Amino acid sequence: MRVTGGLLIPESELSERFSRSSGPGGQGVNTTESRVELSFDVARSPVVPEDLRDRLLARLGHRLTDGVLTIAASEHRAQRRNRQAARRRLADVLREAAAPPPRKRRPTKPSRGARERRLAEKKRRSEIKRTRSDGIDRE
Template sequence: MLSAVRVTDAIVIPEGDLRWRFSRSSGPGGQGVNTADSRVELSFDLAGSTLFPPLLKERALERLAAKLVDGVLTIAASEHRAQLRNREAAAMRLAQALREAVAPPPRKRRPTKPSRGSVERRLAAKKRRGDVKRGRRGDE
């Protein structure tokens, strides 16, 4: 059974910090879909958590702001027929969302200028294209 969610090597969310809800799922399952609570909602209180260092927590809260409700991140999974597989899918998606949210920002692009040769080739191609179009024109 799932005991904890590993976000990074240093950050592991214990089972006690996760809140699970189960409900009936739509989709595949035949007659069992009407009786089994296979849909899973996994909630994690990001704003109230002390697992993340302040910098990473601030970055995660900022990046996940659109998905948070009162600081709580909720992931739903209902693509599998079995509740256990949906639990695993929700845990993996929670870990992935948090991993992406705490990742360092990409390095800034260092602006570069086009080389002299590339500028000359571009201008020569424009000149050739203009000559082709001029050649198509008849005497007007």
């Protein structure tokens, strides 16, 4: 399963568990094990580069249990479709967590025109408030 250009997770690294799902399915909901739990061991996987592993562990810390990321899918009636949905969701979560951090913003100063507009607006508001306190109605 391809996650990013540099990260390819082999099927042998994924483990699946199936269980009975709640939700749609009619009478078959009590007999078919269509819910899928897909697990991937982020902390101990040999295919994840060390620098990427650190980033994944830091960003996914709240979703990991002992370094293992688990995704559950039960929105479809068919086990096959839930397996596809779980794989797609796992790839999306890993792709988002593996994305490099955004570039740091370069601080800038307001332009001369922006400063002048700001001061002009302050003067205008000040004048409005000053005329209110005069008690003079200048319509």
